[in-house]
Amino acid sequence: MDAAEFRRRGKEMVDLIADYLENIEQRPVYPDVEPGYLRSLIPEEAPEEPETYEDVVKDIERVIMPGVTHWHSPYFYAYFPTANSFPAMLADMLSGAIGCIGFSWAASPACTELETVMMDWLGKMLKLPEDFIAGTHGQGGGVIQGTASEATLVALLAARSRAVRMILASDPQRPETDITSKLVAYSSDQAHCSVERAGMIAGVRMKKIPTEQSDKYAVQGETLRRMIQEDKAAGLIPFYFCATLGTTPSCAFDHITELGPICNAEKIWMHIDAAYAGSSFICPEFRPLLNGIEFADSFNFNPHKWLLVNFDCSTMWVRKRSDLIGAFKMDPLYLKHDHQESGRYFDITFSCYSQSIRFRSLKMWFVFRMYGLKGLQDYIRKGSNEVNETLLKRINNGRKIHLVPCQLSGQFVLRFAVCARTTESRHIREAWRLITQLAEEVMQELPN
Amino acid sequence: MDAAEFRRRGKEMVDLIADYLENIEQRPVYPDVEPGYLRSLIPEEAPEEPETYEDVVKDIERVIMPGVTHWHSPYFYAYFPTANSFPAMLADMLSGAIGCIGFSWAASPACTELETVMMDWLGKMLKLPEDFIAGTHGQGGGVIQGTASEATLVALLAARSRAVRMILASDPQRPETDITSKLVAYSSDQAHCSVERAGMIAGVRMKKIPTEQSDKYAVQGETLRRMIQEDKAAGLIPFYFCATLGTTPSCAFDHITELGPICNAEKIWMHIDAAYAGSSFICPEFRPLLNGIEFADSFNFNPHKWLLVNFDCSTMWVRKRSDLIGAFKMDPLYLKHDHQESGRYFDITFSCYSQSIRFRSLKMWFVFRMYGLKGLQDYIRKGSNEVNETLLKRINNGRKIHLVPCQLSGQFVLRFAVCARTTESRHIREAWRLITQLAEEVMQELPN
Numbered sequence A, B: 001m002d003a004a005e006f007r008r009r010g011k012e013m014v015d016l017i018a019d020y021l022e023n024i025e026q027r028p029v030y031p032d033v034e035p036g037y038l039r040s041l042i043p044e045e046a047p048e049e050p051e052t053y054e055d056v057v058k059d060i061e062r063v064i065m066p067g068v069t070h071w072h073s074p075y076f077y078a079y080f081p082t083a084n085s086f087p088a089m090l091a092d093m094l095s096g097a098i099g100c101i102g103f104s105w106a107a108s109p110a111c112t113e114l115e116t117v118m119m120d121w122l123g124k125m126l127k128l129p130e131d132f133i134a135g136t137h138g139q140g141g142g143v144i145q146g147t148a149s150e151a152t153l154v155a156l157l158a159a160r161s162r163a164v165r166m167i168l169a170s171d172p173q174r175p176e177t178d179i180t181s182k183l184v185a186y187s188s189d190q191a192h193c194s195v196e197r198a199g200m201i202a203g204v205r206m207k208k209i210p211t212e213q214s215d216k217y218a219v220q221g222e223t224l225r226r227m228i229q230e231d232k233a234a235g236l237i238p239f240y241f242c243a244t245l246g247t248t249p250s251c252a253f254d255h256i257t258e259l260g261p262i263c264n265a266e267k268i269w270m271h272i273d274a275a276y277a278g279s280s281f282i283c284p285e286f287r288p289l290l291n292g293i294e295f296a297d298s299f300n301f302n303p304h305k306w307l308l309v310n311f312d313c314s315t316m317w318v319r320k321r322s323d324l325i326g327a328f329k330m331d332p333l334y335l336k337h338d339h340q341e342s343g344r345y346f347d348i349t350f351s352c353y354s355q356s357i358r359f360r361s362l363k364m365w366f367v368f369r370m371y372g373l374k375g376l377q378d379y380i381r382k383g384s385n386e387v388n389e390t391l392l393k394r395i396n397n398g399r400k401i402h403l404v405p406c407q408l409s410g411q412f413v414l415r416f417a418v419c420a421r422t423t424e425s426r427h428i429r430e431a432w433r434l435i436t437q438l439a440e441e442v443m444q445e446l447p448n
Helices: A003-022 A053-067 A088-096 A111-125 A149-168 A177-183 A195-200 A221-233 A256-265 A277-282 A321-328 A359-383 A385-398 A424-446 B004-020 B051-069 B086-098 B109-125 B148-171 B177-183 B193-202 B223-233 B258-266 B277-280 B321-328 B360-381 B384-400 B425-445
Strands: A141-145 A185-190 A206-207 A237-244 A269-273 A298-301 A314-318 A406-409 A411-415 B141-145 B183-188 B205-209 B237-244 B269-273 B298-300 B315-319 B404-408 B411-415
Touching: A003 A053, A003 A411, A003 B086, A003 B205, A053 B193, A053 B360, A053 B384, A088 A177, A088 A359, A088 B051, A088 B237, A111 A141, A111 A149, A111 A314, A111 B425, A141 A149, A149 A185, A149 A237, A149 A269, A149 A298, A149 A314, A149 A321, A149 A424, A149 B148, A177 B177, A185 A195, A185 B205, A195 A206, A195 A237, A195 B193, A206 A221, A221 A237, A221 B193, A237 A256, A237 B277, A237 B384, A256 A269, A277 A298, A277 A359, A314 A321, A321 B109, A359 B051, A359 B384, A385 A406, A385 A424, B004 B051, B109 B141, B109 B315, B141 B148, B141 B360, B148 B177, B148 B193, B148 B237, B148 B269, B148 B298, B148 B321, B177 B183, B183 B223, B193 B205, B193 B237, B205 B223, B205 B298, B223 B237, B237 B258, B258 B404, B277 B298, B277 B360, B315 B321, B321 B425, B384 B404, B384 B411, B384 B425
Parallel strands: A185 A206, A185 A237, A237 A269, A269 A298, B183 B205, B183 B237, B237 B269, B269 B298
Antiparallel strands: A141 A314, A298 A314, A406 A411, B141 B315, B298 B315, B404 B411
16 A cells, blocks of 8 residues: 555545444444354455455454444443543544654654653643652653553552662662562552552562441551551561552542551652543542642553543653652663753653553643643533533423522532422432433533 | 544545655654753643644644654664554554453453454464464464563563462462562573563563674573573572574574473473564565474564554464463453353453553554565565566676676575686675665665
8 A cells, every 4th residue: 555545545544433433322332242253254364465455444344343342432331431532533643654662762852752741731730749740840750651550560660669779778788589578568459450460560469458338448547557557567568559549449539648648657659540530630629639649659540531532641640750760770772872861851661661652642732732621621521500501491491390500619500409398209209310311411412 | 623623634634644654755864853852842731722723733843743753764774663554554543443442352352352363363474383373272372462571571470470380389388479589580691671671570580691692692502501400409490581583782593492492391481572573484484583483482573563563563472371361360340241261362451461452453454454465575575586686687787797696495696706816805895885776776666
């Protein structure tokens, strides 16, 4: 395929994509196939001779689509959202064409620098402490990882390396294997399975902190403090705590304002995993949920879940760049370049596990600019005072039930009061059904 | 941006990409910027209000391109090639639109199954032993990783977990930390820095096997055998050897036909890293370089380097799927599905570190079909008998030097014999300059 054919086929693909997304709700959201369905639909081996593009494209509907779980169908409520926006897709096309492998500044300065600056933009949207922003006098900054699992592991490795360094500084003769065999990391018993897995990979003990339903499954400061004391008494070395803001099963928020000072006092690395919920912190009304970030050593969330930046884009900030670099740095001659030590940016090689990365920050740049902060906030809120007013009008015009609004911190709120002496629970259920139905109608009329 | 605007902007982006790639050689291959160049070109913060697409697009030339190292410029000879083909870019567009996160079969059956089958297609192109092909009675199969660094680590973790299991089977009381503190892994002193890093991450001892210039920097069986004996005598547990086929500094090939049987006898996991060179094994004339694969536990190379599949696509095969799954398996309820144990495919969650992946096999499918095996082989050979004949004709028509061809295993070879009594080295240098210059002219006239 030459560039001329690509011009034609690329435009056809753009239409195919637009058609797919415009009509996605007509497809069954979950495929009706059995394991092994695909193998029987295509040859056993790659063709010897080239096939035409038409041959390939017609197989998208025949082979691929019957087996796709449509994550962008409005009927998809499983797992978690994964972002999908037109600006991000356009940026990804460009990223594929530039096709640079950004493992160091020299490998593509634009790739390294745009990433650092986009991480600053996003950090400022989240009102992160200055320490985490690269373009300040602090020592921190942000870097894109592939997934929150990677970020959790990278933070754990940096913490392990810092702990070993600290102990060796006061006890240089102690064997490193003795130190690592005594290390102990903590996370909530509600944390994502990738946290436990990070411990397995790094070969360190990982303890689950018990939580209670009565505490809404949040880790309490007192529980962590007790475990640390017991472990220290038993000769172990507490070094890492992964806090979760928004757990997978119940969206529990660990009490980081309590937990952070404990970690700081004990020189335990506190990593905050807010993979899904983190995007909401760009709205001032949700930002208090991130209070306590000032005690953290690292923080991560996934714009590729809920901030319209297509997968993969898992954003991670650290308070000290040197902690991350120290965990990974290798210095082969083929990665050296003139500007190695001269900027406030990360050489990706030293801050990710994969070493090589695509030009992922282009997606952030396109999305942040084409939505603007307000557009992103609207997307998180997925609603507005206007929508609520419309809903109320619709409810009252129906004349079946009647309610009045109120204002709460600038929000237009529908106020439902149980007033009549004769109201029974069946009336309330009926009212709720009506409100839900009208709300759905209103939401469906909204532009995407 | 709605779908209608995406149709327009997407088509403009397709043209922008085609223009970029058609005219890439007019751009300076390495950018003339200093660290920090980009920050001054864009605002300090994301905009509050949305910008237009025009605003964003005009900044590609102003902000991004001045800082791009153009990996696809024909003048780029640094690091290694990274693949870039039109079919792969089209597939990536589709992958972005489907936007599924393939961490299990249920999360998108097509994603999991196409990956398994494409790995079989590619495995068959490489004539891998049946053990590595999922669609057979063997227990192995292939999975896509992000980079060779990841594959090396994943293999190391699987090996560590297998070694611990084996030792615990005969000595169930032995503490796991005692076992891991005795484990020792090996690789060539010529191996890529990511191998050493994998050892650091997994917290195991990694020893470099010395190589000699006189052995063309290849690891010799005898050297490995001696190190293993010494380490066992010292109470260590050899468990992993990473062989390299094509080292970064000099393209050395470790002697895997010698090394494999040693590893097998010692129950050491042999992983083969052929990141760059591996693509060439699809050509029968280069396939002998992979002899010894029959002794390997895992094998990896990067189609995203030299096989026209855009980054990232690092293909990894294992002899036993259960070894990989054993290293990673976690069983949270939210990842369970009906068909968990029923197919010859990998649930990605259990075979990669990242847990979540994009629909990367679409790129392989598009590329393999639109090039065909022959097209891919032609790309590796980047030349043909016809090209060599043309070159010879051009040389002889010039009448400055004269040579004749010969045939070697079906290849048209230009045969250069030093014949005249009066030939001095300056004549040979002059002849070489002329041959080189004419060869370049011939190559430039070839279609891409």
